[in-house]
Amino acid sequence: MKPLKLGIAGLGTVGGGLLGLLQANGTHVANIIGREIRVTGISARNQSKERGIAVDGVEWFADPVALARDPSNDVFVELIGGEDGVAKAAVEAALSAKKHVVTANKALLAKHGVELARLAETNGVALNFEAAVAGGIPVIKTLREALGANRVKRVYGILNGTCNYILTQMQSENRAFDDVLKEAQALGYAEADPTFDIGGFDAAHKLALLTSLAFGTRVAFEQIHVEGIQSITQADIEAADSLGYRIKLLGVSMETESGIEARVSPVLINKDSAIAEVSGVTNAVAIDGNFSGNILLVGPGAGAKPTASAVAGDILDIARGLVVPPFVTPVAQLKAHRRAKLDQHYGSYYVRLALYDKPGAMANVAKSMGDRGISLESIVQHRPQTLHAPRGSSRVQNRADQPVIIITHETTEEAMRLALETIEKDGNVTERPQMIRIEEL
Amino acid sequence: MKPLKLGIAGLGTVGGGLLGLLQANGTHVANIIGREIRVTGISARNQSKERGIAVDGVEWFADPVALARDPSNDVFVELIGGEDGVAKAAVEAALSAKKHVVTANKALLAKHGVELARLAETNGVALNFEAAVAGGIPVIKTLREALGANRVKRVYGILNGTCNYILTQMQSENRAFDDVLKEAQALGYAEADPTFDIGGFDAAHKLALLTSLAFGTRVAFEQIHVEGIQSITQADIEAADSLGYRIKLLGVSMETESGIEARVSPVLINKDSAIAEVSGVTNAVAIDGNFSGNILLVGPGAGAKPTASAVAGDILDIARGLVVPPFVTPVAQLKAHRRAKLDQHYGSYYVRLALYDKPGAMANVAKSMGDRGISLESIVQHRPQTLHAPRGSSRVQNRADQPVIIITHETTEEAMRLALETIEKDGNVTERPQMIRIEEL
Numbered sequence: 001m002k003p004l005k006l007g008i009a010g011l012g013t014v015g016g017g018l019l020g021l022l023q024a025n026g027t028h029v030a031n032i033i034g035r036e037i038r039v040t041g042i043s044a045r046n047q048s049k050e051r052g053i054a055v056d057g058v059e060w061f062a063d064p065v066a067l068a069r070d071p072s073n074d075v076f077v078e079l080i081g082g083e084d085g086v087a088k089a090a091v092e093a094a095l096s097a098k099k100h101v102v103t104a105n106k107a108l109l110a111k112h113g114v115e116l117a118r119l120a121e122t123n124g125v126a127l128n129f130e131a132a133v134a135g136g137i138p139v140i141k142t143l144r145e146a147l148g149a150n151r152v153k154r155v156y157g158i159l160n161g162t163c164n165y166i167l168t169q170m171q172s173e174n175r176a177f178d179d180v181l182k183e184a185q186a187l188g189y190a191e192a193d194p195t196f197d198i199g200g201f202d203a204a205h206k207l208a209l210l211t212s213l214a215f216g217t218r219v220a221f222e223q224i225h226v227e228g229i230q231s232i233t234q235a236d237i238e239a240a241d242s243l244g245y246r247i248k249l250l251g252v253s254m255e256t257e258s259g260i261e262a263r264v265s266p267v268l269i270n271k272d273s274a275i276a277e278v279s280g281v282t283n284a285v286a287i288d289g290n291f292s293g294n295i296l297l298v299g300p301g302a303g304a305k306p307t308a309s310a311v312a313g314d315i316l317d318i319a320r321g322l323v324v325p326p327f328v329t330p331v332a333q334l335k336a337h338r339r340a341k342l343d344q345h346y347g348s349y350y351v352r353l354a355l356y357d358k359p360g361a362m363a364n365v366a367k368s369m370g371d372r373g374i375s376l377e378s379i380v381q382h383r384p385q386t387l388h389a390p391r392g393s394s395r396v397q398n399r400a401d402q403p404v405i406i407i408t409h410e411t412t413e414e415a416m417r418l419a420l421e422t423i424e425k426d427g428n429v430t431e432r433p434q435m436i437r438i439e440e441l
Numbered sequence: 442m443k444p445l446k447l448g449i450a451g452l453g454t455v456g457g458g459l460l461g462l463l464q465a466n467g468t469h470v471a472n473i474i475g476r477e478i479r480v481t482g483i484s485a486r487n488q489s490k491e492r493g494i495a496v497d498g499v500e501w502f503a504d505p506v507a508l509a510r511d512p513s514n515d516v517f518v519e520l521i522g523g524e525d526g527v528a529k530a531a532v533e534a535a536l537s538a539k540k541h542v543v544t545a546n547k548a549l550l551a552k553h554g555v556e557l558a559r560l561a562e563t564n565g566v567a568l569n570f571e572a573a574v575a576g577g578i579p580v581i582k583t584l585r586e587a588l589g590a591n592r593v594k595r596v597y598g599i600l601n602g603t604c605n606y607i608l609t610q611m612q613s614e615n616r617a618f619d620d621v622l623k624e625a626q627a628l629g630y631a632e633a634d635p636t637f638d639i640g641g642f643d644a645a646h647k648l649a650l651l652t653s654l655a656f657g658t659r660v661a662f663e664q665i666h667v668e669g670i671q672s673i674t675q676a677d678i679e680a681a682d683s684l685g686y687r688i689k690l691l692g693v694s695m696e697t698e699s700g701i702e703a704r705v706s707p708v709l710i711n712k713d714s715a716i717a718e719v720s721g722v723t724n725a726v727a728i729d730g731n732f733s734g735n736i737l738l739v740g741p742g743a744g745a746k747p748t749a750s751a752v753a754g755d756i757l758d759i760a761r762g763l764v765v766p767p768f769v770t771p772v773a774q775l776k777a778h779r780r781a782k783l784d785q786h787y788g789s790y791y792v793r794l795a796l797y798d799k800p801g802a803m804a805n806v807a808k809s810m811g812d813r814g815i816s817l818e819s820i821v822q823h824r825p826q827t828l829h830a831p832r833g834s835s836r837v838q839n840r841a842d843q844p845v846i847i848i849t850h851e852t853t854e855e856a857m858r859l860a861l862e863t864i865e866k867d868g869n870v871t872e873r874p875q876m877i878r879i880e881e882l
Contacts, residue, residue, distance in 0.1 A: 021590060021732050029590050032657075032769055130587070136733040138587030145761075146571070146579030149462060149470050149753030216473075274718045274739055291462050292577040292740065292750035298715055299736040309733035312590030320586075322763045328473055 003036035004319045005072065009064035009090055010079035011044035014104050014131065017308030018077070029312070033319050043067040068094035075100045075318055077311065083107035088116075095119040095127065100323075102314040104131035104307055110205040113212065113219040114334065117326035127326040128314035133206040134159060134283040136306025137299040138313065143213040143287060144328045150289030152214040154254035156439070159206040159264075161281030161301040162190045162197035163229050163249040167266075168279040171237050171246065177230070189281060199228035200249060200264040207251035211262050211337070214287070215255055216329035220337035227265035236352055236434060239405040240268050243378070245350070246276040250439060259338035261345060267439040268350050274298075275441060286441070294441075343414035345437070348377070351406040351416075352434040353423065355381075361428045362404070368422040369408070372415040377407040407438070442476040445760045446513065450505035450531055451520030452485035455545050455572065458749030459518070470753070474760050484508040509535035516541045516759055518752065524548035529557075536560040536568065541764075543755040545572035545748055551646040554653065554660040555775065558767035568767040569755035574647045575600060575724040577747025578740040579754065584654040584728060585769045591730030593655040595695035597880070600647040600705075602722030602742040603631045603638035604670050604690040608707075609720040611678050612687065618673060630722060640669035641690060641705040648692035652703050652778070655728070656696055657770035661778035668706035677793055677875060680821070680846040681709050686791070687717040691880060700779035702786060708880040709791050715739075716882060727882070735882075784855035786878070789818070792847040792857075793875040794864065796822075802869045803845070809863040810849070813856040821846040848879070 008015055022029075022037060030036045043061040061067035068076045068090040076094035078101060080087040087108055094101050096119065103109070109116070109129055120127035130140045134157065143152070158164050162184060169180040181198070184190035196202050208221040229249050240247050245268040253262040269276050274296055278284040283301025288294050300306035327334060355361050362381075369376060381404050408416070420433045449456055463470075463478060471477045484502040502508035509517045509531040517535035519542060521528040528549055535542050537560065544550070550557070550570055561568035571581045575598065584593070599605050603625060610621040622639070625631035637643050649662040670690050681688050686709040694703040710717050715737055719725040724742025729735050741747035768775060796802050803822075810817060822845045849857070861874045 017732070024731070025590055025592055028592060031774060032589060032766075032771075034771070136730075137736060138583055141582070141587045142579055145757060146582045146754045147750065148473060148757045149466055150750055151466055151469060272718060272720075274715050277713060277715045277718050279713075289577075289750060290465070291458070291746040291753070293744070293747050294740060295578060296739040297736070298739070300734040303734070305732040306734050309588065309591055309730060312732070313587045316586060316589045320763065320765060322761065324761060325473075330473075330475070333472060 001035040003038040004315070005038050005040040005074045006077055006315065007041040007067045007070060007073035007075070008039060008077045008079065009043040009067055010081065011042065012079065013304045014307045014311065015044065015079040017304030018079070018311050021305070021308045021312050029316070033316060035319060037315060037319060040072050041067050041070060064090040065093045068099070069097050073099070075102060075315060077315070078103040078105060081105055081107070083111045088112060091116060092119060095123055095125060098123045098125055100126040100318045102128045102311055102318070104129065104311060106132035106205045106209065110208045110219060110221040113209065113327065114331060118331040120326055121331055124323065126318050126323045128317060129209070129326070130314050131307045131310035133209055134285050135299065135301040135303065136309045137283055137285060137297045137301070138310070139210070139285040139297055140213065141313070142295065142297065143210070144324050147287055147289045147292050147295065148328065150291050152287060152289055154252065154288040155210050155214040155285065156250055156252040157285035158248055158275065158278050158283050159203040159251045159285070159301070160197055160200070160249060161283060162194065163203070164278065164283070165189050165281045166198065167229060167232065167237070167247055167249065170232070170234060171241065174234060176234055177232060198230055200226040203249060203251045203264045207253055207262060207264055210251070210285070211253040211260060212327045212334070214253060215260060216333065216335055217260060217337040218334045219327070223262065223337050223339045225263035225265070225342050229266050231434065232266050235403060236436065239352060239380070240350065243380070243405070243407060244271050245269060245438070246271055247436065248275070252439065256340045256344070258344055259340035261340040261342065263342065265437065267437045269439050269441055273441045343412065343417065345413040346410055347440065348410050348438040349408045349416050350436040350438055351408070351420070353404045353406070353428070354430045355402045355404045356428055356430060357402050364426055364428050365404070365423055368419045368426070372419040374411045374415050374419055375409045377409050380405045444477040444479040445756070446479050446481040446515045447518055447756065448482035448508045448511060448514035448516070449480060449518045449520065450484040450508055451522065452483065453520065454745045455748045455752065456485065456520040458745030459520070459752050462746070462749045462753050470757070474757060476760060478756060478760060481513050482508050482511060505531040506534045509540070510538050514540070516543060516756060518756070519544040519546060522546055522548070524552045529553060532557060533560060536564055536566060539564045539566055541567040541759045543569045543752055543759070545570065545752060547573035547646045547650065551649045551660060551662040554650065554768065555772060559772040561767055562772055565764065567759050567764045569758060570650070570767070571755050572748045572751035574650055575726050576740070576742040576744065577750045578724055578726060578738045578742070579751070580651070580726045580738055581654065582754070583736065583738065584651070585765050588728055588730045588733050588736065589769065591732050593728060593730055595693065595729040596651050596655040596726065597691055597693040598726035599689055599716065599719050599724050600644040600692045600726070600742070601638055601641070601690060602724060603635065604644070605719065605724070606630050606722050607639070608670060608673065608678070608688055608690065611673070611675060612682065615675060617675055618671070639671060641667040644690060644692045644705045648694055648703060648705055651692070651726070652694040652701060653768045653775070655694060656701060657774065657776055658701060658778040659775045660768070664703065664778050664780045666704040666706070666783050670707050672875065673707050676844060677877065680793060681791065684819070684821070684846070684848060685712050686710060686879070687712055688877065689716070693880065697781045697785070699785055700781035702781040702783065704783065706878065708878045710880050710882055714882045784853065784858065786854040787851055788881065789851050789879040790849045790857050791877040791879055792849070792861070794845045794847070794869070795871040796843045796845045797869055797871060798843050805867055805869050806845070806864055809860045809867070813852070813860040815852045815856050815860055816850045818848040818850050
């Protein structure tokens with residue numbers, strides 16, 4: 001069988017990993033699929049950079065779009081990044097030239113996924129993006145193929161390694177958010193400007209893609225409710241721990257009567273669920289199929305090698321002649337993403353209140369909850385010092401606040417929001433109440 | 442596109458589940474893949490049995506082999522079971538007639554997998570068996586395709602729900618093996634003759650298939666070292682727990698210098714590994730790829746619906762035109778399974794000794810270990826009553842034995858075997874020493 005010829009644009013972390021994989025495992029792969037996978041063209045910013053990997057006999061292209069169009073390759077591998085600009089132009093050029101495309105670019109797909117998928121389908125080629133979600137974990141392929149005969153009820157996961165690393169460190173070493181963030185930046189786990197990760201936006205990009213794949217809806221990044229982990233304190237992590245929970249940044253998407261509820265936010269999950277043990281930069285994605293039941297996939301969410309493994313898996317599928325519509329459901333049949341009102345979310349909640357130490361404060365809190373039909377599963381009042389309030393903070397100095405932890409029974413988000421507004425307005429608390437959803441897994 | 446026509450042989454649990462899935466999700470599936478999946482022929486022992494599922498307009502075949510040969514269907518779905526007999530004859534007939542085959546029959550594949558794969562490859566058709574390993578978990582597809590560009594270093598998993606259920610119950614409810622087994626039988630989780638499950642043979646069938654897929658070797662069920670869970674006592678589970686471990690029946694296969702080490706046995710695993718939290722009848726499989734890193738898949742290992750989901754996923758692949766060699770590596774290139782000597786296994790061990798309460802016994806134990814170059818990480822001596830020895834047993838009555846728990850540093854299995862033989866021969870223990878491998882995950 002003829003070799004499968006690759007044009008690779010971008011030789012950063014992932015591109016370098018892919019070349020390394022082809023060098024290390026290329027013979028093995030050729031034996032299995034009965035054809036050689038050969039890199040025939042490369043486009044990268046710096047041709048002369050030492051990469052420790054032989055790229056002899058490969059044609060260099062200054063312009064990725066020219067590489068994408070060039071008839072010397074069968075598959076265009078886009079590893080440039082960026083949601084617009086040259087990455088988009090090159091992918092469009094390749095698809096229009098009836099070439100298969102493999103990309104790890106979640107931002108591009110979250111913004112232009114539907115139009116690119118349409119272009120791929122029109123031209124009868126593959127647009128594969130396993131590496132765009134959860135690194136080396138084969139979640140796209142599982143949704144498209146292995147669980148393809150299921151109706152998905154819910155998909156959720158730990159989709160950002162930076163956040164999971166920070167939360168895990170805060171938990172295991174009892175350290176403050178800012179402290180761990182600085183360390184993560186030093187280790188290269190977090191960017192200098194960490195907003196994209198810790199604000200939940202990276203996870204939301206991935207959840208937007210998973211939502212489309214799971215529910216047959218158009219990709220709608222802007223319809224995802226996003227909360228980051230900046231507001232999570234050591235007090236929350238300790239209180240959750242003592243009540244049998246872990247705090248994780250979870251992307252969750254599910255079909256409800258009023259539409260699709262898709263959200264990225266910190267949640268409390270039961271300590272003895274398998275996903276609670278997913279620590280550090282590891283990612284995890286679970287899919288609830290109506291026949292498969294709950295299928296959980298865990299693995300490295302980033303890194304040169306795992307991401308290269310995912311890109312290479314996509315290339316293998318193309319080498320074997322498999323072409324599946326990028327979002328499983330053909331673009332013409334994708335439904336609009338109808339957003340569920342988050343106010344109608346139904347579940348239990350964790351609440352941390354910095355309550356004024358005055359008579360009647362707790363009674364007022366309980367009444368505010370009761371008035372909204374919220375019943376309480378537990379109330380725990382800790383002494384401030386057990387919660388490690390920062391030394392010298394005004395909260396500790398004047399001892400005005402008594403941290404109170406409340407776990408509610410199931411109720412609506414609207415009831416919670418209104419009750420907490422009342423509690424705040426009535427002057428019972430020294431700071432905004434902390435409210436975190438409890439996710440039943 | 443033309444409908445894909447199925448001939449289904451066997452309408453037991455899985456067959457019924459598959460009909461249910463096609464009825465519930467058929468329209469959805471047809472929309473996604475652009476062609477209808479239609480059942481045109483069925484062969485089952487009892488045609489008149491009420492199944493709660495419409496099978497009108499379907500031709501019934503008394504003989505599964507006739508159904509397998511009949512040109513009215515494109516895909517033969519074998520859900521009869523059994524490692525020989527009619528299941529084998531029907532699968533052979535279908536493959537010879539150039540029909541794709543989907544089967545959930547692990548026993549058939551463990552025994553005749555290579556010859557059936559050769560027949561499939563010769564005829565250019567698929568032989569898919571996702572449902573044969575770990576129920577609804579897409580592990581075959583992940584090994585064949587998603588991680589296909591990796592060299593696998595190790596594959597391991599919780600492959601038998603019955604054993605995992607029993608061990609979980611012993612752990613969480615502090616109950617004896619026999620007691621939990623009886624309950625599992627009453628609940629339908631264990632067969633009347635439970636040997637196949639609790640003896641580890643069911644898991645070994647699955648591990649034989651995973652080993653072939655992972656390492657490109659011929660399926661060699663008889664080369665797998667098999668130990669069951671019958672010897673695990675409450676004392677072991679409690680001692681492991683107190684040392685930070687869980688006991689699981691794990692199938693493990695890895696390439697070593699001296700060959701493939703493939704074994705099914707109870708092992709101790711660290712409590713805070715994700716797989717330690719896999720409880721009840723749930724299964725889990727982990728794949729260590731040289732680029733992907735450790736990818737863990739968790740989900741229901743049995744049951745009508747999850748198994749039907751896996752069978753339907755296999756059918757989807759065929760509907761999309763994907764044909765991969767059954768064991769990934771084409772049969773002509775499969776290597777012989779070279780079995781590693783288990784004596785050369787290198788790792789840590791858990792040992793429980795019923796030590797005679799006499800001077801010098803412990804010193805003799807330590808010396809026997811030391812003489813074999815085994816160094817000890819910890820020794821814990823419990824009072825017998827804390828280990829819940831059965832009331833009235835002779836062990837408790839004469840107080841002759843002192844349970845001693847030893848965790849060793851890494852050593853060879855040969856050294857351990859010889860040291861324990863010496864300890865037993867020297868008359869230090871009242872019963873055979875319990876030795877369990879500690880698995881680093």
